[in-house]
Amino acid sequence: MLLELRIENLLLIDRAELRPGPGLNAITGETGAGKTVLAHALDLLLGGKPRAGIVRPGASEAYVEGVFDLPEGLLAREELTDLRERLGEVEGEVVLARRVSSEGRTRAYIQGRSATVGDLRELGGRLLSFFGQHEHRRLTVASVQLDLLDGFCGPEHLALRGQVGATHARVRALQGEVEEIRARAGTRERDLDLLRFEIEEIAALDPSEEEESALLTERERLRRVDGLRAAAAAGGNAIAPHEPDPAGGAGAGVSALLAEAERAG
Template sequence: MLTRLAIRDIVLIEALELDFAPGLGVLTGETGAGKSILLDALGLVLGDRADSALVRAGSERGSATASFEFAALPDAVREALAEAEIDIEPGEPLILRRALRADGGSKAFVNDQPVGIALLRQLAPALVELHGQHDDRGLVNPRGHRALLDRFAGVDAASLRAAWEAWQAARRAADAARAAAAEAEADQDLLLAHLAELAALAPEAGEEHELALRRADMQKGERLAGDLEVLRHLWDGSDSPLAQMRGAARRLDRIAAEHPLLTDALAALDRAVIEAGEAEDKLAAAALALEHDPAELDRIETRLFDLRALARKHDVAADALPDTMLALRARLDAIEGGSAQIAALEAAEQAARALYAGLADEAHAQRVAGAARLDAAVAAELGPLKLDAARFATRVDALGEDRWGPHGSSAVEFLIATNPGADFAPLGKIASGGELSRFILALKVALAEQEGAAVMIFDEIDRGVGGAVASAIGERLARLAGTNGDGGGQLLAVTHSPQVAARGTTHYLIAKSSEGTVTRTSVSLLDEAGRKEEIARMLSGAEVTPEARAQADRLLEGV
């Protein structure tokens, strides 16, 4: 619900704050008093184009602020704010503000956070629905007709959309499987060749590192062969230093008991013999490890070259070649088993399509039946609104499968014919703006929409009519204000009709005054006496007569 509109330095308004309530609010005043300024200011906060001419003469900037309150944020509003990362606590008002400079620049704010104008435009349809002489949005736009008919006819649009999305997901999965299979089949010969090449080499994880170490050892052995041979000769034979040390140890062992120093000498010699023996063993092991075998070295180098060449070919590390073999086998297995997988995915796709098509057919039938009921309901409203000769029709066309979508297989558009024998045409094509407004009112009443914008505004819907027609318009506006939303609906009507004004639950008087060269527009909320006087003025003209006041009393009592 729109709860407040604050305006600063917009056209003829210097400063204005208006509080609004649920129900039907009417705005009246002399022609030219400035009723359109309120709508222009509201349009600013809803993302309309910023025109520097809106800034009051002599001011550098103007602004408009609109406050809305909800028991629960509409889904469209909540989603848009979440996308813009704007948090609103439960019960907190939604405040839109637009600041406009005289040079044409403007800034937008949502709850004091700077935002782009696009966000205001995104929020607008859920906040305000404006119908006037030149309405090109709301019910006039055929893009929204299907959703309106769906709510009227009870179509489960959410289930239909879910079935569509499930079908599209199944179709994408089947398409991807078919494409992968086709690509794999095209590469099958190459895959077989790669796999055969890898299988022939039979790479093992860690093999490259081990081979590199063995090659390095052999290369060292080739370089150290001379030194190792000399050392081997030093330790070999009966006259080698180690043999002599062992002989000395045996001789010393026989005499060591003769003196303590000999015993110590024997112990030291034994240790030397042990150490020398360990050195001999390590030299032998080193010679074996560093053994240079030209044939084995050549085999290792060839193996390393083959491993690394294949690794470069497949753009992987040599240690990853076993995994590459597994991946190639898996791709070949997928080709062999792909037909069964594709068949299963295609079956799932067909099942999803059948489910969606069934729901779409059901929705189409509901729309056709709902269209007939809606046409009858609108027709019943046209006579009292002085549209006796007009006809209304809801066209529901079945679409070809290439045009199916998340909303089903139907196209919906509201059509009218304003004169007997005339062809039906789109709702927005009729010539008379007054007729358009009354058609919209009839359609809104027939729909009794429960999920419309937070506030509906009708701008001079009663232009050019009076008497019983104006009374019928007022009665329907009041009825619509009571059904819009969950019992706390809100509708604002700019009107010149006393019959419509008398139906209002709140009444605002728009007046223009001049002081020298300065002209200002003001708006005031009327009490009961003020309402009576304003309605009397609307009935009588410039001079309010007793008869006009009496008629105003009768109008107010009649509602």
């Protein structure tokens, strides 16, 4: 339960304090009176992301602090073990705070100690229930209906549901591993079929060492095909030049062609 809320430099509010009384409290006012600012302040304490321009113009930072009644045994929950060890003994009340700089950087505090936004979200979500004007629409969602029903059945039922959920997740993970193994086995069979086919093709060709030597020679010749073409063009130009060649004439071109032919085998 919220006992006290302090706001500084948040949107249009310079400084404000709110102390709800016991029972139902209703905050009313015309448009622009600041009701939405209170909602933004509570959202920050619950670990929400600050929107752009949330710091009051001219201020260096905004500050929100909330004092909450701490239910007995809340910090004893397993999911809050790390936070409990960092905070030490906390009884009666707990203070959550958040600073937001004008550049958008934020810092979180619990009981005056530095904390993370995740800590605010974990603890604040258990101290305060925050509902919007369209929250009732969640009641039409099947998963929400199941959560409400399971919660109504008590903690023993919730513990059993958690065990069933963990077991179901484990079964799904094992099923995924089995499917992956089967997929790998199928790939292995396809690879083996391809290898058998290739071996049969090679056996049917029955290649010999002479064929291998001939193929290697042909490969070397083809590798030099560009050189042969260039030498042939030079030889043709030397035999029937478009312009006189003072560097050697036909003899030089024919010699180059013969040398390239010898290299090509």
